[in-house]
Amino acid sequence: MFVERIEQVFPCLSDPWKLRIIAHLNSPPDLKELAETLNARYSESLGVVLVRLGRREVNFFASGKVTIREVNDIDEGKKLVNSILAMVAQKQLLKEQQE
Numbered sequence: 001m002f003v004e005r006i007e008q009v010f011p012c013l014s015d016p017w018k019l020r021i022i023a024h025l026n027s028p029p030d031l032k033e034l035a036e037t038l039n040a041r042y043s044e045s046l047g048v049v050l051v052r053l054g055r056r057e058v059n060f061f062a063s064g065k066v067t068i069r070e071v072n073d074i075d076e077g078k079k080l081v082n083s084i085l086a087m088v089a090q091k092q093l094l095k096e097q098q099e
Contacts, residue, residue, distance in 0.1 A: 001027050001085050003066070003078045012070055014055075021068040021077040028064040029085075037088045051084065058084060 004026040012018040031049050035042030041050040047062035057069040058081060071077040 001025055001029060001089075003081050006074055006078070007065075009074060015070060018070045018072065019068075019074070019077065021071065021074060023066045023068065023077065023081060025060075025064040025066060025081075025085075028062060029060050031060060031062055033092070034060055034088055037091050038084070053080075056080065 002025065003023045005024050007022040007024060009022075010020045012020050029049075031042060031047065032044070034040070035049045038049070038051055040052075042048075043050075049060045051058040051060070055070045057067075059067045061067075066081055068077040068081060071080060
């Protein structure tokens with residue numbers, strides 16, 4: 001799973017020098033698995049996982065949409081999301097091997 005496309009880019013409300021990005025993944029994420037692996041906040045009723053990384057915030061939606069806040073540019077936003085997804089995949093593989 002990875003960032004397939006960027007839909008919109010806005011200035012960040014809390015810091016006008018940073019960006020807010022709306023991106024879309026190539027497939028919808030398993031939110032429950034994502035939240036458990038990252039120890040993140042999960043709302044099943046809203047269909048969203050909220051990941052905080054310092055001032056940055058990444059929200060994964062059941063539809064495959066991702067919102068990213070407080071990044072310097074589009075490439076940084078893509079790398080951040082793809083790194084999170086790669087880390088989750090790696091942790092899942094390790095968990096499966098230990099079982």
